Amino acid sequence: MLAPGNELVIGVRDLVSGFGDTTVLDGVSLDVTRGEILGCVGASGIGKSVLLRTIVGLLPRRSGRITVFGEDPARLGARARRALERRWGVLFQQGALFSSLTALQNVQFPMREHLSLSRRLMDEVAVAKLEMVGLDASVCDKIPSELSGGMIKRVALARALALDPEIVFLDEPTAGLDPIGAAEFDTLIKTLQQTLGLTVFMVTHDLDSLHAVCDRIAVLADRRVITVGPMSAMLASDHPWIRSYFRGVRSRVGEPVRVA
C-alpha cells in the first residue's frame, strides 16, 4: 500500500474502539506517510472523529496497535509522551480556543508550556503564525468570543502549529465556513503543508476539500476503512456508498444532476 521510500508516520492496525457497549471501530487499519494529506470520510456518526481522537489518545482503545513516528503513544512514559505530543498539533471542530485568553495568548500557550523563550521571541513567532494563517496583528488582543467562526478556526490552526509540529490533525476544518472561506482554508492548509512539510490527517465532509487538497482519501464504513486511495480511485469505485458520496447530486463530477 505504501509507495517505496515513503516514511510511515502514523500506522493503525486492527484498531477496535468505542463507547460503553457500542463498538464504533472494529478492525481499522490505516497508514499515513510523511508529507501527505490524508482525508478521512464516512457517513455522519460512523466514527471518523472517534478514529482521530483514538489516535491522539483522547479515547482509549480496546485492542489493536497505533504507532506514531514508530512508537505506540499508549505505551510511552509521561515524558516520552509529552515529547511525542509536541510533534503533533490538533485542530478541533469548534476551534477549542481557551475562552479566557486572547488570540495571541492562545497561540503562545503551547510555547510557554513547552519551551523557554524570551517574551519578545514568543510574541514575534506567535504573530508570525497568526499572519501565516491569514490573520493580521489586529486580532492579537481579541478574546475568542470577539472573533468570527472563520477567524476562530484560523487562530486554532495557528495554535495547532505553534510548536511547528510534524503532523496536524484537523477535525472538519471547513465545517461551518462559507464556500469562499472554506476554499481559502483549503488553500491555506495546502500552502502550509508545502511550506512546513506537514503531514496532515483530516476528517472532513467537504467534497471540495477532498478534491482540492487531499493526496489520498480513506473511506470509513461498516466500522472499518473500506478503501484508501486517491480521488480517481474513489470516482472509479463500485461500492454503493462511495458511489453515492463522490458521484451523488452534490458532487460536481460524474453525471452532474442539476438541482433547481
Add this chain to the structure above:
Amino acid sequence: MSDRLLDLSVTDGRLALAAAGSWTADRAGELERLVETAVRRARGVSAVEIRMGGVERLDTFGAWLLERLVRTLRTDGRTAAVLDLPERWRALVDVAHAVNRTPIPRRRFNPLADALARLGETVVGLVRDLLLIVQMFGELTVVALRTALRPWTFRFTSTVHHLDRVGWRAVPVILLMTFLIGCIIAQQGLFHFRRFGVETYVVDMVGILVLREIGVLMVAIMVAGRSGSAYTAELGSMKMREETDALRTMGFDPLEVLVLPRVVALVIALPALTFVGSMAALYGAGLVAWLYGGMSPDIFLSRLHDAISIDDFAVGMIKAPFMALVIGAVASVEGLEVKGSTESLGLHTTASVVKSIFLMIGLDGLFAMFFATIGM
C-alpha cells in the same frame, strides 16, 4: 559541529556567520542569544554574510530568527546577505520575510482609569438590572392578566410539571435542612440562655424566629439555589439554541409559554415549602429542647402555644409568594439575557442566584418595617 548553531568570524571588515545544526523550536532560546551576539558583533563591520548551508533542520522559529537577524542588520545600516540557503526552505524563509511588519497592538492599561471604568460599569449594570426586573414584573403582570381573561391558554401541564420539580422534589432536602437549622438554633439558645436561667424563653425565640424569618428566608434561599439557577440555565440554553426565537416566529410569547408556568409553579411551591420547612424546624427545636435541654414535649408545646400567635405564622406565609416572585423574575431576566456563548450561560446562572438572594434579603427588610408599622 552540529552543536554550534552559529559560528562567527571577522575577516577584512566583514562578519561571516556560519549556521549549522537544527534551527528549530527546541533550540530557539539559544539561537536567539546567538543572533543577538551576532548583531552586537556586526557593529564594527559594514557587511555581514550568513551561510545557511550547514543547517540540518529549519522551522518557523529558525526562519523567523534568521529574518530578524537580517532585518536588524539592515536597519542598522549593514549589508546582509544570506548564502547557500537550501532550496527546500526557500518558501518558509519567504513567509518569514513577509510577517511581523506591523507592531502588535496592545491594550493600554491604566489601573486608575480601569478601576473607575469598572465602578461605572457596575453602577450602570445595577441600574439596568433593576429596570429589567421591574420590566419583567410588568410583562409578567400583563401576561398573567391576558391568561386570566383566556384561561384555556394557560399551560396547565407545564405548570404541574414544574410544580413537581421545584415543589415536591424539593421536600426532602428542605425538610432536612430546616430540621437541622431548628436543632441548631434551639441548642445555641439553650446553651446561652442557661446562664441567665431563662431556658424556657428558647421556645419563644425559636417560635418567632422560625415562623417570621428563618423558615421563609432559608427555604427561599434554598429554592433560589436549587430552582432559580435551574430556570436560568434552562431558559438561557433555550435562548442560546434559538428556541425562544422559534417560539416567537410561531406566534407564541416565550413569556407566556416558558416563564409564566415556571413562575406560577414557584409561587405555589414556595409557601408550601415554607410551611413544611417551618414545621420541620419547630420539630427539630422541640427534639433538641427535650433531649439536650430536658424540656418535655408537653411543656414545649404549651410554651409555644403561649409564645406565638397566628400573626407570626401569617407574616412568614405572606412573605413567601413575594420571595417566589423575586426568584422567578430574576431567574427569567437572567435566563433571557444569555447571549450566544456558554460562558455567558455560566455567568448569568451565577448572577441569577446572587441577585435573587440579595433582593430577597432586601425585600425581607422592607417587610420587617412594614409589619412593624402595622403592628403585626
